[in-house]
Amino acid sequence: MKNSTTFSIPVLFDVHSFQHDLITWYSKIKRDLPWRVNQDPYRIWVSEIMLQQTQVDTVIPYFNHFMERYPTVYDLAEADEQDVLKSWEGLGYYSRARNLHTAVKEVVENYGGQVPSDKQELKNLKGIGPYTLGAILSIAFDQPEPAIDGNVMRVMSRVFHIEEDIAKPKTKKLFDDVVREVISHEDPSSFNQGLMELGALICTPQKPKCDQCPVQEHCLAYSYGNQTDLPIKSKKKKQKQTDYFGLILQNEKGELYIQKRPEDGLLANLWEFPLVPKSVPSVEEWFETEYGAQIMTHSKGEKVRHVFSHVIWDIEIIFATTESNVESGIFVPLEKLKEYPFPNVQYKIMKNLV
DNA sequence: AAAGCGGGGAT
DNA sequence: ATCCCAGCTTT
Numbered sequence: 001m002k003n004s005t006t007f008s009i010p011v012l013f014d015v016h017s018f019q020h021d022l023i024t025w026y027s028k029i030k031r032d033l034p035w036r037v038n039q040d041p042y043r044i045w046v047s048e049i050m051l052q053q054t055q056v057d058t059v060i061p062y063f064n065h066f067m068e069r070y071p072t073v074y075d076l077a078e079a080d081e082q083d084v085l086k087s088w089e090g091l092g093y094y095s096r097a098r099n100l101h102t103a104v105k106e107v108v109e110n111y112g113g114q115v116p117s118d119k120q121e122l123k124n125l126k127g128i129g130p131y132t133l134g135a136i137l138s139i140a141f142d143q144p145e146p147a148i149d150g151n152v153m154r155v156m157s158r159v160f161h162i163e164e165d166i167a168k169p170k171t172k173k174l175f176d177d178v179v180r181e182v183i184s185h186e187d188p189s190s191f192n193q194g195l196m197e198l199g200a201l202i203c204t205p206q207k208p209k210c211d212q213c214p215v216q217e218h219c220l221a222y223s224y225g226n227q228t229d230l231p232i233k234s235k236k237k238k239q240k241q242t243d244y245f246g247l248i249l250q251n252e253k254g255e256l257y258i259q260k261r262p263e264d265g266l267l268a269n270l271w272e273f274p275l276v277p278k279s280v281p282s283v284e285e286w287f288e289t290e291y292g293a294q295i296m297t298h299s300k301g302e303k304v305r306h307v308f309s310h311v312i313w314d315i316e317i318i319f320a321t322t323e324s325n326v327e328s329g330i331f332v333p334l335e336k337l338k339e340y341p342f343p344n345v346q347y348k349i350m351k352n353l354v
Numbered sequence: 355a356a357a358g359c360g361g362g363g364a365t
Numbered sequence: 366a367t368c369c370c371a372g373c374t375t376t
Contacts, residue, residue, distance in 0.1 A: 047371080048371060048372095049371095049372095050371090051370085051371040051372095052370090052371065052372045052373075053359095053360080053361090053369090053370055053371085053372060053373095054360090054361080054362080054370065054371080055362070055363065055369090055370055055371090056370090056371080057362095057363085058361080058362060058363080058370090059371090090360090090361075091360080091361075092359085092360025092361040092362085093359060093360055093361085093372085093373090094359085094360080095359065095373080095374075096359095096372090096373080099373080099374085126373095126374090127372095127373065127374085128373085129372060129373045129374080130372085130373090131371070131372055131373085132371085132372075132373085135371065147371075149370085149371045149372075150369075150370060150371080150372085151370085151371070152371090168355080169355060169356085170355085192371095193371090196371055197371095199371090200370090200371085204364095204369095205364095205368075205369060205370095206364085206365070206368090206369095207365090233368090233369095235367095235368090236368095265358080265359085266358080266359065266360090267359090267360085268359090306360095306361095307360095307361090308359080308360060308361080309358090309359070309360065309361080310357080310358060310359070310360095311358095311359095343360075343361090344360075344361065344362095345360090355376100356375100356376085357374100357375085357376075358373105358374085358375080358376095359372105359373090359374090359375105361370100362369100362370090363368105363369085363370085364367100364368085364369085364370105365366100365367085365368090365369105
């Protein structure tokens with residue numbers, strides 16, 4: 001096994017001073033966040049999953065509610081997936097919740113309910129990738145492992161003037177090498193969290209507050225004056241757009257038809273009002289072909305736009321009634337809708353209900 | 355290596 | 366509008 005490194009820190013870089021300046025700053029200004037009250041690995045774990053691609057202020061209420069409902073791994077392991085998804089409702093990236101649930105059940109079954117502190121065991125748990133692995137090992141178990149996220153890549157690209165494209169998977173290895181060379185072995189938790197806090201509060205994507213930066217004297221990009229040109233990141237392509245009818249279908253009792261989405265793919269295992277591609281010639285005929293039931297459409301509602309990171313849905317509400325049962329889903333009264341987990345796009349559709 | 359996977363906040 | 370956010374899994 002070859003042990004090649006892709007990066008060496010500059011000879012004149014004072015590692016110890018950098019660590020000290022960063023950690024001292026972090027210990028002084030760190031925010032009082034609910035997952036920072038102790039080192040419970042389960043709490044750290046849940047917080048790190050929720051924080052993936054999600055901002056701190058968004059996560060806080062979800063985290064508090066989640067820990068109240070599932071205080072320990074045993075509580076979460078025993079829960080129904082639909083209840084876990086309900087707790088995640090509106091947070092997005094729902095596979096995070098399903099993978100966390102799977103992994104916690106595994107911890108209860110295979111590790112006696114103790115979150116493993118072993119790198120390999122932890123890495124094998126569903127939903128724990130390179131970042132979350134490092135975050136849990138360093139924050140919960142004080143191990144000097146890198147936790148490379150978007151903040152850390154931005155900060156490090158500026159401090160060391162790295163011009164590699166951070167959108168490329170290959171570049172992750174470079175930043176892993178960088179952090180391994182400079183991470184504090186005395187306090188890896190504060191070091192990693194300090195880097196992220198720095199990226200969130202000072203070393204921001206636009207208009208970084210370099211005049212307030214605790215590591216300004218260590219920053220190569222600042223000395224060159226081109227910190228706002230870093231990091232280099234290639235653009236992603238824009239979303240594909242699709243037109244749908246959002247079908248609000250009632251039976252003779254006035255109950256509403258909803259169905260559970262497939263267990264794979266977008267919004268997996270969440271519930272929905274049927275979405276009918278607008279390309280079909282007739283909604284009634286399409287529904288009879290797909291669902292084997294006759295419906296009667298009678299009016300249209302407002303138009304809804306929902307933007308995902310990779311697709312855009314434009315949905316025009318259409319109201320319909322049926323005298324048949326529809327086997328692929330269920331009819332529920334209005335007041336029971338809230339018992340099911342729906343994605344936000346479906347809440348936009350529900351605004352058309354009286 | 356690239357694509358799929360949500361939703362919200364900042365500018 | 367565009368970018369970004371305490372990324373991971375699948376292909």
